Amino acid sequence: MLNQKISRRDFLAAVAAVSALGLAGCGGTSADAGSASASADGDLLAQISDRGEMVFATEGTWSPWTFHNEAGELTGFDIEVARAIADKLGVGATFAEGEWDGLLAGLDSGRYDTMANGVSVTPEREEKYDFTEPYAYNRIVVITTADSDIASMEDLEGKTTANTLGSSYATLAESFGATNTGVDDFNQTIQLLESGRIDATLNDEVVFYDYMNQHPDAALKIAAENDEPTHVAFPLRREAATESLLAAMNEAIAELREDGTLAELSQEFFGIDITEA
Incomplete structure (x- = not known):
């Protein structure tokens, strides 16, 4: 029995239980016991x-x-990265789909454990959330129609763009003087761009190439790109209750990088490896 292996899930649950017992170990009153139970929960x-x-x-x-x-x-x-992390933790992965502006609100309220949606790490978000170690590094580009005269990020001054409200793309566009229109998703953004209702949109380089692979006749181009790649990571509510989950997810990401899973998934979906800085 001493040599019997335990699953990762059982190990993580045991660690959490031991931590909770440690919180209760210094007192003997029923109030202390109730507090320990709340900590465990x-x-x-x-x-x-x-x-x-x-x-x-x-x-x-x-x-x-x-x-x-x-x-x-x-x-x-x-x-697939989310599923691989959940598997490392010994649990299944469940996905709740919704529009971008409601996802972070759902995370804040505790409806979701985290987000799997290419979330960029920004100074504003770091003030509110704890982030895992990055699992991808992404370059933001300016997408325009083929005949656009936009040639740099600075050329966004006075232009109109469209991106989901609260996204890093909208924030970046506005920082260069653009007026952003809120949209629901990337497809709606492209419709606005191709119809001439906006001048440009910002998004990931890999998203642009994926779209062009599916729509080779689209008269679109990359007009400019941001200098520094953004770090992509999983956000967690900043509170004591998430500390052990953050550590476990970081360990899982390190293992997935080490065994090549992250690179393989990147090649599968992007055709390049964006998992190394």
Whole structure:
């Protein structure tokens, strides 16, 4: 029996339980016991282990990060990375789909454990959320019609763009003087661009190439790109209850990088490896 192996899920649950017992070990009153129970219940990793699933918020409309394939199945780079992390934690992955501006609100309220949606790490978001170690590094580009005279980020001054409200793309465009229109998803953005209702949109380089592979006749181009790649990571609520989950996810990401899983998934969905800085 001493040599019997335990599953990663059982190990993580045991760690959470030991932590909770440690919190209660210094007192003997019923009030202390109640406090310890609340601490155990509040540990998100323990909750995930108990329920046997981890809930990821995602759009499901942003290929190749998160989308539905021809069979209607949810997949994409982020989706498969999320599934691999959940597997490392010994649980299943469940996905709640919605529009971007509601995903972070759902994370804030505790409806979701985290987000799998190519979330860029920004100074503003770091003030509110804890982020895992990056699992991808992304370059933001300016997408325009083929005949546009935009040639740099500075040329966005006075121009109109469209992106989902609260996205890093909208924030970046506005920082260069553009007026942003809120949209629901990338497809709506492209419709506005091709109809001439906006001058440009910002998005990932890999998203642009994926779209062009599916629409080779689209009269679009990359007009400019941001100098520095953005770090892509999983956001977690900044609270004591998420600390053990953050550590476990970081360990899983390190293992997936080491065993080549991240690079393989990147090649599968992007055709290049964007998992190394």
